[in-house]
Amino acid sequence: MSTLVSAEDFDYSELTRTYMGVFYSQKFDEFLNTSQTGFAHTSAGIELSLLLKSLYTSLCFCTFQLTLFSFFRSIFKVLYQPRSYCVPINERMEPLPKGFFSWIAPTLKYSINYYLSMGLDTYFFVRYVSILLLFFVFIGSLNMIILIPINITGSSDDYSASGLDKLSLSNISTSNVNRLNSHFVMGLITIGFFHWLLLYEFQSFVKIRQSYLLSDNHKESVLSRTLLISNVPPYLQDVDVLNKVLDVVPGGIRNIWFLYDFREIREEVQEAKEALYYLEYVNIKYLKRRLYSMLPVRLLWFWPFKPYVFKTGDMNEEGSKKSDIDKISFYPPIYLKSIKIPKIERYIRIRLPGFFRILLLEKPVPVVDWCLRTLAAKHRSIDNKKMLLAADQIKKHNKVFVEFNTQVGAYIAHQCLLSQIQGSLDSTIIEIHPEDILWDNIARNNTMACLLEKYFVSLMFIAIILLYVVPVSFIGLVSQIPLLTKLIPSLSWIYKLPEEARETISSLLPSILLATLTDIVLVVFRFLTYFKGNFTGSELEIDIQKWYFSFLFVQQFLVVTISSSITVIFKQIFDQPTSIPILLATNLPKAATFFFQFIALKAFSFCGNNFLRISSLVLYHTYYKLNDKTPRQKFNRVTNLLKIRWGSIYPVYSVFASIGLAYCIISPLIAIFVIFILSLSLLYYKYALRYIYSHINESDTKGRLYPVALLHLYTGVYCLECCLIGIFFLSKNDNGVCPMKIQGCIMCVVLLATIFGNITIYARFVKHFSYLPILSDKQYRNPEVVDRLKRRSKVEPEESNSSDNTKNDLYSNQNLLFLHPSFKYEYPKVWLPEDPFHISEYLINEIENQVAELTGGSTRGAIIDANNHRLKISITEAPPDYK
Known part of the structure; x- marks a missing residue:
């Protein structure tokens, strides 16, 4: 035995x-x-x-x-x-x-x-x-x-x-x-x-x-010197005051970015981007329709090698055809007002598809007209928000990004307790990429409800780990064909398959379903982890x-x-x-x-x-x-x-x-x-x-x-x-x-x-x-190095604090790096594909004449190819407003 x-x-x-x-x-x-x-x-x-x-x-x-x-x-x-x-x-x-x-x-x-x-x-x-x-x-x-x-x-x-x-x-x-x-x-x-x-x-x-x-490239980057400080009390949400408080950190401060309320401007930017999408889409749709009617069949095979050039006499004709695009109508999307969940400080905003307007007995509106009006209105509103930002008149949250002059200074501040008051300036994060910030989480205050939400998500994780065996047990039925066909008689056709095929089904299908179920669990984990407030x-x-x-x-x-x-x-x-x-x-x-x-x-x-x-x-x-x-x-x-x-x-x-x-x-x-x-x-x-x-x-x-x-x-x-x-x-x-x-x-x-x-x-x-070590103590074991440092300290003059010269204009000189992306929104440029009749250029000129903010539209980098009697858009360069 x-x-x-x-x-x-x-x-x-x-x-x-x-x-x-x-x-x-x-x-x-x-x-x-x-x-x-x-x-x-x-x-x-x-x-x-x-x-x-x-x-x-x-x-x-x-x-x-x-x-x-x-x-x-x-x-x-x-x-x-x-x-x-x-x-x-x-x-x-x-x-x-x-x-x-x-x-x-x-x-x-x-x-x-x-x-x-x-x-x-x-x-x-x-x-x-x-x-x-x-x-x-x-x-x-x-x-x-x-x-x-x-x-x-x-x-x-x-x-x-x-x-x-x-x-x-x-x-x-x-x-x-x-x-x-x-x-x-x-x-x-x-x-x-x-x-x-x-x-x-x-x-x-x-x-x-x-x-x-500690490499030179990383040490000189903004990320290595910038610190996110949480729980900033209202009396410290001022550039001069905060700069004075943090002046004790070696090296001084270079930039300060407050966390402004971005919810309204974000909604404006989202609506503006969607209006731009509909504007470009409807113009391209119109462009394709015109090309199908104007291109001879024989040219479909040879263009763009032998493009047909617009004649001067055709401009009036095309101008009359331009009115056709104004007749294209649709139901604009519906943006509902944001709903705030007060205790956990989260917002819910619902966007309904445009066809819901049919239930409200509304009539469709011209696409181009709606897009141009929306863009003009949203751009004015966005400009107003930026002006309020420049005047420091937008509500601030209790977080702030501080860029220090040196990496050492940033890490010293990261490792120190920055305030004597409990619950003030008590949480810091370093090495943050601006595009990695979870803005909805960072805009919340550290309330008891948020803390309870975090622990509730952890309990949900534990429950998922323990109860996962339940759905897995049902998947196990798939491998038992007799039991499966007894539960679902309509699957009895499986017995008509060869035995090898039945064995393959009973072995592979459960594996596929288990893999799918595991992927679903990962998606659920990621969704729930977001609500832990990271x-x-x-x-x-x-x-x-x-x-x-x-x-x-x-x-x-x-x-x-x-x-x-x-x-x-x-x-x-x-x-x-x-x-x-x-x-x-x-x-x-x-x-x-x-x-x-x-x-x-x-x-x-x-x-x-x-x-x-x-x-x-x-x-x-x-x-x-x-x-x-x-x-x-x-x-x-x-x-x-x-x-x-x-x-x-x-x-x-x-x-x-x-x-x-x-x-x-x-x-x-x-x-x-x-x-x-x-x-x-x-x-x-x-x-x-x-x-x-x-x-x-x-x-x-x-x-x-x-x-x-x-x-x-x-x-x-x-x-x-x-x-x-x-x-x-x-x-x-x-x-x-x-x-x-x-x-x-x-x-x-x-x-x-x-x-x-x-x-x-x-x-x-x-x-x-x-953390990061700020002292290279290994070299100090060498007596020669110590003597050299002592001699240097006697002859080198004391360095002046250059940061004093920039304290008064910290705010005015700061860039937009750690502000919400919506505050960095710039006027877009209409991008249409190049066509052999230069219709796209005419459409861009018409759009620019109606909306002053849409300037610099271009057809460069995109072209409509005629391939197998089909008009296909090809990309060769980035959009004109790409950064």
């Missing part, structure tokens, strides 16, 4: 008789005790042939997707290599060769140092995957070489595991229990190597982050990283691994923490084979789906062609490259690595599958980050996601240690004696040492996550 005691030998029902029984309900327990719990045990003991058969469909589909990607890559360059064509010339990447697989070798050879140009989050993610790959290649290979032969030969005449479990610790019988000493030694080596690598990476993180932040997108990414990792680890590892209900799991954690090793030791070994399949399927689906991007490919040929009605729309879609959100990417690989760590001793074969998915992921991200994703990331956290991701790996180490403790104390020989008690006790000490190490490492490095 096996050295391990099965889970059935333990009755966890006694846990319900403790104080936690106050919160326990039998109906609630039955509600959560779904078939998904412990689902991984169904894969225990399967043969290699069955594993390969289950992966065959995914492998074929992934190969097909990669083949299509290699073929389409050189055809749809805007989709698969946008950074080589859709960005300014000085930012473009050199296109890859056109060969079928010629993109692989150049992609792999890129050094990770290149990705520093895309921000610290990007660089450290590539480093994270690379380090994990190195770890599992080294320690995984070592464990496989040593432990797999021991496991295979660990059976006896009385007991032998089945299938792939022969390669794991589960194959060791009671007569060979002493072989667990090898697992004990390799466990110590694995844990020791993990901590060495972790310390090395933390030290490297500190050096790289500090070098990046001021910037970078703060939101840090928050989402922690919650999303918790969700993935609980649902993709614990729930499918442990054979008890979810309520029993948490009752056991709270009531009897010392029995956790027993729970893990009796459940983890049985789920090893499931994670082989799970990680391999994830690797195939990730590789195929992300490289091919089938949804983007379909949208590119369908929706986008119908939706791009103006050159401006098409330009914005093509040039606004995808931006990666690292807060939801890091946790995925932290979970994979944690699973690998938890099983690297129990079932060393897991290393092959972890290495496989890490290799494919590294290949994809090296390609995508260089050629697909935007190189600008406004929500860059300056690397703060990386140490959190490293600390998340401790969950895998704790699972490994607790499981080994349970195995060592439960393993018995033929005489019923437990010979591994000493090893179990030592592993308990290792667990305590790991906890101590975790706390110590965090306490040692946590300040380096957000």
Whole structure:
């Protein structure tokens, strides 16, 4: 028999008789005790042939997707290599060769140092995957070489595991229990190597982050010197007063931006932009109609090579045709007045489509007339708001952006308590990108209602993590075709399909639905995280990283691994923490084979789906062609490259690595599958980050996601240690004696040492996550340097405070960098495509004559092509008002 005691030998029902029984309900327990719990045990003991058969469909589909990607890559360059064509010339990447697989070798050879140009989050993610790959290649290979032969030969005449479990610790019988000493030694080596690598990476993180932040380019940037200060009392909301208060900070102040009430001007700008869209759209619609009627059929094939030039005598005729566009009518959109939710200080504004005016029995209005009147009115209103801003007559919120003259001064202010009064100037954020600010959150006051809202969202996160098993259990019905057809008789046609097709449906469909459900949860998490009141997108990414990792680890590892209900799991954690090793030791070994399949399927689906991007490919040929009605729309879609959100990417690989760590001793074969998915992921991200994703990331956290991701790996180490403790104390020989008690006790000490190490490492490095050293104390260890500094201090005169000369005109000289984007709105320029009859130029002149603010319209950069008897808009340059 096996050295391990099965889970059935333990009755966890006694846990319900403790104080936690106050919160326990039998109906609630039955509600959560779904078939998904412990689902991984169904894969225990399967043969290699069955594993390969289950992966065959995914492998074929992934190969097909990669083949299509290699073929389409050189055809749809805007989709698969946008950074080589859709960005300014000085930012473009050199296109890859056109060969079928010629993109692989150049992609792999890129050094990770290149990705520093895309921000610290990007660089450290590539480093994270690379380090994990190195770890599992080294320690995984070592464990496989040593432990797999021991496991295979660990059976006896009385007991032998089945299938792939022969390669794991589960194959060791009671007569060979002493072989667990090898697992004990390799466990110590694995844990020791993990901590060495972790310390090395933390030290490297500190050096790289500090070098990046202290570089000349970054040190001189406005972002490194600007501080957001919250809870500014009314008496300090004055430039002169605030400047005097902060004058104690070394270096002085350069700029101050108050947070003005932007709600009204934002609404005006939104309506003005929509009016501009309708104006350009209706003119282009009219232009196409005129071209269809004026272009000869033969010219459709040759224009613009032989353009027809407007004759002088045709101007009057065209002038009469100009009246046709004035007759085009529509129902304008309805903008309802903003509704304020007083306690939490949020506004809700509803925009209704124009067809609702039919219910009000209103008549349609001419499009051009409505657009011109709206633009003129909104521009006057926006100008008035700007004049009030210049006169400092707009309401201020209790936040302020302060730009210091030096980076050192900004960080000193960031690390100091700026006021003696509690609750005043007590919250600061540094390194904020102006385009990363969540304006609706930053405009709220820190009230008790806002604090309660934040904690309520956290409770919702916990509820989602715990109750996620409920919808998953319904998805599990899809894999049971007999039960599914009994519930939905109309699906009985499935039995007419071949058996292989039914097996494919029952295996693939649940995976697709689960992936979709997980994506929905991520969307919900992002939506709820916004309501936690984060001021910037970078703060939101840090928050989402922690919650999303918790969700993935609980649902993709614990729930499918442990054979008890979810309520029993948490009752056991709270009531009897010392029995956790027993729970893990009796459940983890049985789920090893499931994670082989799970990680391999994830690797195939990730590789195929992300490289091919089938949804983007379909949208590119369908929706986008119908939706791009103006050159401006098409330009914005093509040039606004995808931006990666690292807060939801890091946790995925932290979970994979944690699973690998938890099983690297129990079932060393897991290393092959972890290495496989890490290799494919590294290949994809090296390609995508260089050629697909935007190189600008406004929500860059300056690397703060990386140490959190490293600390998340401790969950895998704790699972490994607790499981080994349970195995060592439960393993018995033929005489019923437990010979591994000493090893179990030592592993308990290792667990305590790991906890101590975790706390110590965090306490040692946590300040380096957000702060910056202002002293280069290492050089002061050299006596020669100290003497040189002493001599210099005697001869150098004292520097005068240059900031005094600019105190009086701080406000008048400040730029608009940290003001709401609506205050930076400028008059737009109408952009119409060039046509062979110069109709667009005539339309632009007519518009400029009616609205004085619309000047400088242009047809440059856009042209109407006649392709296969269809008029198609092509973009060659940016809009005339593009900045």
